[in-house]
Amino acid sequence: MRICTASPLAGISEWTTLVSKGKLSFSLLIALLIVGLFVLFIFTIAMGRYDLGAGDVFFILLSRIFPFLQIEPTWTAVSEVVVLQIRLPRIIGAMLIGAALATAGATYQGLFRNPMASPDFLGVTSGASIGAALAIIMERSFTEVQIFAFVGGLVATLITTSIPKIMRNDSTIMLILSGIVVSGLLRSVMSFMRYIADPQTALPSIVFWQMGSLANVTPQEVMAISIPMLICFVVIICISWWINIMSLGELQSAVLGANYKFYRRVGIVASTVLTVLAVAIAGEVGWVGLAIPHFGRLLVGVDNKRLMPVCILTGAIFMLIVDTFARSLTTAEIPLGVLTGFVGAPFFMLLIYRQKTRLG
C-alpha cells in the first residue's frame, strides 16, 4: 500500500479510489463495515468503568441468543447485569440513533438538492426541545419528557410542511424557507422557556437535555424506537434510487415519469420519524446527520442506493464510538452533543478540504 503523508485524509482517498475503481467491491465494503460494527459492538460493551473482558461479553450475549448451547457461565452475575441491563440498551440505542440521523440527513440532502441540509432542517429538533422543556418545566417524569419531545418534533414538522400549502406554493424552496422560519421562531420560543424556567431545577435539566445524552436510556425505550426506525430504514432504502432522480429537481423527475410529490412525502415522513425518535431519546445531537452522508459519498459516490446502507452502518459506527467516549472518557458523563460537535465539525472541515477542487 502506498504511504502518503501529504493529505490528512490520504487513507480515505485511497479507499474512495479503491471502491470507485471497482478494486474493492461495494458488497465487500458493506461486509467490512458490518464486521467492523460487530467488533466495535463487542469491544464497546466491554469498555467502561466496570471492567469486563471482550470474551465474557461475547459469551454472555451468545448464551442469551442461543440458550440451547448451554454455555457454562465463567462470568459473574454482576457482569451479566452490566452487559444486558446497562450497556447493551445504551449501545444499541447509540447505533440506532447514529444510523437514523445519518440516513435522515442523506435523505433530506437528496430530496432538497442541498448538501448542507441536516435532519433538523424542518424544525424537528427545535420542536422537540420545546416539547422537552415544557415537560421539564411542568415537572413531568423522564418518560413524559421524551414523549413531549417526540410530539413537539412532529408538531414542528407539521407546521413547517403546512406553510407551503397555506401559501399555495408547493415548491421545495418554499419548504426550505418555511423550515428556516419555523426553526428560527421555535428557537426564540425556546429561549423564552429557558428564561422563565426555574434556574435551580428546570433550567439545568433543559440545558442538559439540549446537550444530548444516552445516559438514562432504558431497554424499553430502545425497544420502542427500534421497530419504527427499522421500518423507516427499509422505506428509505426502497426509495433510495428514486432519491437520485428527485435530486435533479421536480422537472427532471416529471420528464422521467417519477412522482416527485409522492417520493418527497415518503422521504420526509420516514426521515422525520427517524429524527424525532432519535432526538426524543437522545436530545440534540448535531453534526452526525450533516457529516456522515458526506463521508459516505466519499466512500461510495453520490448514488443514494449505495449511500443509504453505508450511512446506516457508518452512522452507527460513529455514534457508537462517540457515545463510548461520552461515558468512559471522564468519570462524569460528557454530553453527547458536545462530543459530536467536537468530533463532527473538524471532521466535516476535513471532508470539505478533501473536496476542495469541487467547491466554488
Next chain:
Amino acid sequence: MLEVSKISFSYKPTQTVFTDVSFRLEAGQIMTLLGPNGVGKSTLFDCLCRLKTPDTGEIILAGKPIASYTMRQLASVITLLSQTVQSVFDFTVLEYVLMGCAPRISPFGSPAAQDYEEVDRVLAQLGLSHFADRIFTELSGGEKQQVSIAKAIVQRPKIMLFDEPTSFLDVGNQQKIIKLIKEMAATGYSVIMTTHNPDHAIQLGGICALMHHGGQMTIGQPESLSGEMLSEIYGTPLKLVHVPEVGRMACVAK
C-alpha cells in the same frame, strides 16, 4: 405519432403565450421550431410533456389523448431534453444515464442487471463508453448533450423534444449534435427541436415551424422559409442566400 390541434396557453387571461397551434408529426420526422426569445417554445414543450396543461385544444399522442396517460406511461412515449440539467451531486455518467430507466422500474425498486447492460450498450453505440465513470457535471457542454441523448435513448421514447440543444455549444459541437439528431430521426424517433439558428432548420430538413410574437405558429418546409419571414419574427434584417459551396441556403444577417 403526435397530433396537436388548436392548443392555446396563457398564464393569465391577459397574458397569452400562444394560440391556435396545430401540427402533425409522424414517426421519424423532424420538426424545427424557430422563434424569438420568450415566444413560448419551451412552454409548448411543457404542454407536450403535460408539465403544463393548455387552456384549449387537444394533444393526441400515439393515438390517445395526452390526458389519458399516467406520467409514467407518458415518460415511455415522449421525453424532453432540457437546455441545462443541474445536479448538486456528482453523479457519474453511468449513474446519470441509468436514470433513464425510471419509467420501467417499479416504484420501490432500482435498476437491475439488464438495465445496466442497456446503458452500457447505448453508451457504446454513441461512442461514450470511456465516459461512464466521469462526473456528469464536470463534462463540457457538448459532452453533456451527448450524455443527455444517451439518457433519452435509454428511456425508450418515441418522441424526443430537444430544447435548444445547440445553445452554449461551439460550431463543431453544434454540428455533431445536428448530425446525431438526424441519425436519431433516421432510426425512427420523431424529433422536435428548438433552435436560434435558422441554418439548423435548413440542415435538418423535415418540417419547420415559426412562432410569431403574437403566439401564432406557421408551418412549412424549410425550403419555403424566406428572408422576409425571418426578418419579421426576429426583428432584424436577415437574408437567405444560396451558398453553392455547401449546396444549400444559409441565413445571414445584414
